[in-house]
Each structure stands twice: as structure tokens, then as C-alpha cells.
Amino acid sequence: MKPELELKHDVLAELESEPGVDAAHIGVTVTNGVVTLTGTVPTYGEKLAGNRAVKRLDGVRALVSELEVRPRVGAQRTDTDIARAVVDALAWDIAVPDEKISTRVSNGWVTLEGEVNLQFQRAAAEHAVSRLAGVRGVTNLITIKSGVRAGDIKSRIEAAFRRSAEIDARNVQVETEDGKVTLRGRVHTWAERAEAERAAWAAPGVSEVRDEIKVGS
DSSP: OOOHHHHHHHHHHHHHHSTTOOGGGEEEEEETTEEEEEEEESOHHHHHHHHHHHHTSBTOOEEEEOOEEOOOTTOOOOHHHHHHHHHHHHHHOTTOOGGGEEEEEETTEEEEEEEESOHHHHHHHHHHHHTSTTOOEEEEOOEEOOOSOHHHHHHHHHHHHHHOSSOOGGGEEEEEETTEEEEEEEESBHHHHHHHHHHHHHSTTOOEEEEOOEEOO
16 A cells, blocks of 8 residues: 555645646545545536546545535626526537436536436536536436346446456456446556446446445555
């Protein structure tokens, strides 16, 4: 396991080098490979960028993000303003079937609901609204249509793992049931874990992914 001071230094350096993240307002603590981020950021998009930066690092076993989204003075938006912006953002994104998605906004928090055909569409909807001014967080409740046999889903995911240069397919086990996928095993980095989850979601017919992969040796 990487020494805590060394890992903390790596986290701070990664946050400082991440475009769009102001590391000066982010506090970092490390305990047994678990990284905790505290402080405030002006946008939800910046919070997500900070989280992604930490997960890329070797030695990070888990991330606890306690970053609070606090819009800058003059950048605050009413829920009505945010709701209008969300509707427009979904409509303008060609990857999003906006007619299949409904939205709710409460205290700056956006909830997405509906049913789409692909995980790519589900992720695109969340990405489209996460960068909007005034958004404090996103709850993505969009579901994905199933209809592919469990055996086909399992074989396609395992084949995707074998093709990927970032995943050691021998270390990840795949279980499927009614479109729901469970991933188990152990990988070296959060980036490898994230790639395994991304590959699982990319398989046709997947409606849910439970990522139980552990990180670290």
C-alpha cells in the first residue's frame, strides 16, 4: 500500500493539474488508501471532475467526496430557471432521446427519469445537465430497456474485457440475471475498475450494473 503522505501528495498534484478544478478550495485526507475530499466548489461539473481525477490514481482504494456545490455570487439560479435549462440541454444533445425523459428540480438538485434503449443515452443525459449553472447534483433514475438473453450479455461483456488493454479479464467475474450485471474481483486501479464498469454498461440489454470490484492488491 502506498504511504499516506505520498498518496495525499499525488492527489493534490492531480487536482492541481486537472483543468477546471480549483484545488485551492479542496481539502484532502487519506486513511488506509481511502481519500476524502472536503470543501466547496462552484459547480457540480467541477465536483465530478475532481472525483474523476482522484479515481485515476494508483493507490486509491476508495473515494469519499464531501465536496459541497456552492454557486458563486451572481451564478445562482432558481429551480424554474434550472428546469428550463435542463429541458433545453436535453433537447439540444443529439445523443439524448429527450422525449423519453422527464425531469424534476428541487433546491438545485436535478432528477432524471424515463426509459431509454442504451446506457450511452442514459449517460449522455446526465452529462448534458451536470455542467449547467446552478445545478448542485444529479440523480439519474433513467432505466434501460432489456430484452437480451443473460448468456448473451455475459459473453459480450467478457469478450469486451478481453479486447480491452486496460482490463485484466482474469481478475473480473461477471454474473448476469434479467439484464442486471454484477461485477466481482480485484483490480489494481480505480481507472481499471471504471473501465470494467463502462464496458459492462456498453453491452446491449444491460439495465443495471452492480460494481463490487475491489481496488488494490
